[in-house]
Amino acid sequence: MPVTCGNRLAGKRRLEDMLTDLGEIRRRGEKLRAENERFRRFMKSHDVPERRLRKIAEAIQEQIDCTACANCCRVATAEVTERDVEKLARHLNLTPAAFRAQYTARDDDQTLILRRDENGCVFLNGTECTVYEARPATCVDYPHLVRGSGSIASRMWQFIDRASYCPIVFNSLEAFKDHLRFRRSK
């Protein structure tokens, strides 16, 4: 079913209107979890304007400085492909086997991920990625809102958790709801 969008400005967010405090995002993201689940079902059952939603997310992503945040590097695991391993190994002057042994681990599903310590990814130093030019493809595309295969609606399941730690995702979902005039929980 097609949805009636709000006016063209309804989904616009300026940086000063956005929530960027990570503690508050965690609290609000958790509080809004049930509403966001309902929003995911709403997106799935309606004909939502993909291009417009992408533009809204792009505008939000452009305004948020990931290099000053790095919260995903603390919270989420980073999957690595063989291509990532080769690129990172070359960057660090290691063989792929040595890189795998030193810097990777397996998650519960046996997926190869970057090793982590108590601060998050092993390559994180403060808010700096120490292998930035060679970082894995998943890190380049994170949070996979603007860049990702398939429609945003079909990937909404990924964003419920991310809304509680990623400012781009949190603010984009809130802007999408405004734009689509989604009925919020009281």
Ligand code: SF4
């Ligand atoms: S490789 Fe860099 S961007 Fe990717 S999770 Fe680690 S610190 Fe973050």
Ligand code: SF4
């Ligand atoms: S993708 Fe999200 S959580 Fe990661 S650094 Fe950017 S704003 Fe922060």
